[in-house]
Amino acid sequence: MKNVIPEKPESDWDPRAGAALEDQIAVYDQMRRKCPVAHSEYLGWSLFRHADVMQVLQDPATFSSAVSSHLSVPNGMDPPLHAEYRRIIDAYFTPERMQAFAPLCRRIAVDLVDALPRGGEVELMADFAQAFALEMQSAYLGWPKALHEPLRLWIKKNHRATLERDREAMAAIAFEFDGYIREMLAMRRGAGAQAPADITTGLLAEKAAGRALGDDEIVSILRNWTVGELSTMASCVGIVAHSLAADPQLQRRLREQPALLPAAIDEILRRRAPLIANRRVSTRPVTIGGRELAAGERISIIWASANRDETIFGDPDEVRLDRDPAQNLLYGAGIHACPGAPLARLELRTIIEELLGKSANIALLPGKPPVNAVYPAGGYSVLPLRID
Template sequence: MDMEENARPEAATETATESVTETAHSPAPAFDWDPRSPEVQSDQIAAYDAMRAKCPVALGAQGNWAVFGHADTKRILADPGTFSNAVSAHLSVPNGMDPPQHGPFRAIVDRYYTPDRMAAFEPECRAIAQRLAAALPVPGDVDLMSAFAEPFANEVQCAFMGWPATLHEPLRAWTRKNHAATLAMDRAAMSAVALEFDSYIREQLDLRRSAGDLAPGDTTTELLGERVDGRRLSDEEIVSIVRNWTVGELGTIAASVGIIADFLARNPDVQATLRAQRHDGELLARASDEILRIHAPLIANRRRTTAPVTIGDRAIAAGERVIVLWASANRDERVFGDPDEFRLDRNPADNLLYGDGVHACPGAPLARLELRIVMDELLAATASIERGDEAPQRATYPGSGWTSLPLRLG
């Protein structure tokens, strides 16, 4: 699932490092860095590391304040009164809500990610991972993103919602269109793809209403019966909840699978250790958390200041956009030492992979279930995972991870 409540790709905001240089004849720029510069996009993680060292709170060319440090990020997450999640003009349930409005809606969402529900869903999730892993060319070369990571995220989310297999391909096509529109900052195209996605959800709601007592007892049907403040959720509220779940799943889980597979390919010692202990689900879950701390699958989320505030040495006015950069905070040397060192003995409370505070990711239990199953099944289906001959293609902002990941499977 999404790594924080508001992890929609179109809700991610500017992140990056300085691309403007001063000359003796030019005035100082009005901003510190350009998040969308080619230099940043060539390696986002390295760019954020550099920025964290030289300008830990920076004004971007698009007018957003980016926060790179772990302590500053924790402060923001702990203070939703000053750093509001109400950043969009569109209804966003519950991620775009602040306390106390947020609480009743969040309580509804949390009921769908309990330990009992995760245990009940595990066999279906594992069956999808096993089938896709069994179809991989072993031995042989494969683009893991298109052959495994993307279809896994798509099929698992449809299974979790109770949606038919006929939606697999339309949702994959929709994901590509959504990413292209967001990357281009094409507002008209973004609105069109958002409406397209909402139509898929509304169709599923209408089918269940028409079926009456014969409607399947799935997650989508259950949402139709949810109530808040003594009334049923509106269709607009249900669509917003499901949109948030699904966009986070399709984008962030696919990115996570690719990042994990690439890490295993580049770290044969870790791969060997996990192969030897792949039946230890707790170990695999800790390993996935640590791998995704090193290389974040979600770059950033937005906040908006409700009062004047000082972060670091920067005075920020009320009403300003502030970006929390998971891809930087989770690599802060003051907390983690060498950010690239893989360690399973770190304090889990320091890892902001799934956010923190009232807006921490409600779907974290499902994400951890999916990722430990993926790791288990990929290791079970192969004797080795290595980088292929072709170079992988990095995802660009607002994405993370890889758009293509050529691997050699043995």
């Protein structure tokens, strides 16, 4: 008997159609209501509902994170290997490390906010948010300022290649980034006891399964931290700043009650996601959302939709500070929940505290609407604001 080859699924939507490029959040809202498990050639099976996403997150045996042909530590690993590397990484985001970094985090935030022009137009993404992400990440990892501009240009190239699915360009861009990291590792090895006492140096002493981490593993760890941190953290700042400018009542409340900022930031970023999606692959036939998936199917977890699911959050656009935080998938859930969440929360709370504390008002500019980012980025690519 011959093996039966499953028919290729029909396309339910086009993630790169004009409407999705213009306002991807609105399109995801529509898909969640009319076709919550949808197939496309570009993204495979996209999951738009909170319940379906949670099914994937809670079952790593069926929904594997090993989706790339390249080493991805630990994002692209499954149990039990994932736990060994996650143990190493979690140690770099402890409360003690956050407390130690907080003063430097505050100084960077103060300097960035002080440098903002007052009373005129500010393009917040290019003039503030991207610098914030670069400076915070570089400071936390111990990277030199000389890397800021190369990394900023690298982010743009990486985003463009990812959007276009240009595998040749993506490989060249990854090789370029790896070169930056390997150069820093070589410098630290050469410095011996005189090497900077930072996270990058610390990784050289880490062991997995009883052996020292190899350069490929360290590069992968730092690449995952950097790619995620730089793009999403800049997006976070833009999303929060836009929300404050668009909602004067919320802005006033947070100015008067800054203790509400941690919950408010998480809620604002639930409403509009800085990270749009993550990938998985099915390891066996499975039913999800009423649809039958074969083994080996590509799956896209659409965070930007799941975190707006009306069955969980009611009106997804309402900013409510009394929601159950366990339902918010801003930092994921399950074994792959973001290890850097404590650092992200520290940085975001600090920068928004300084932005509110050193300004009288943050406002939108009439006739100059923001430009939405397109997949795989979230938030805004251009955000004109006035800060007084």
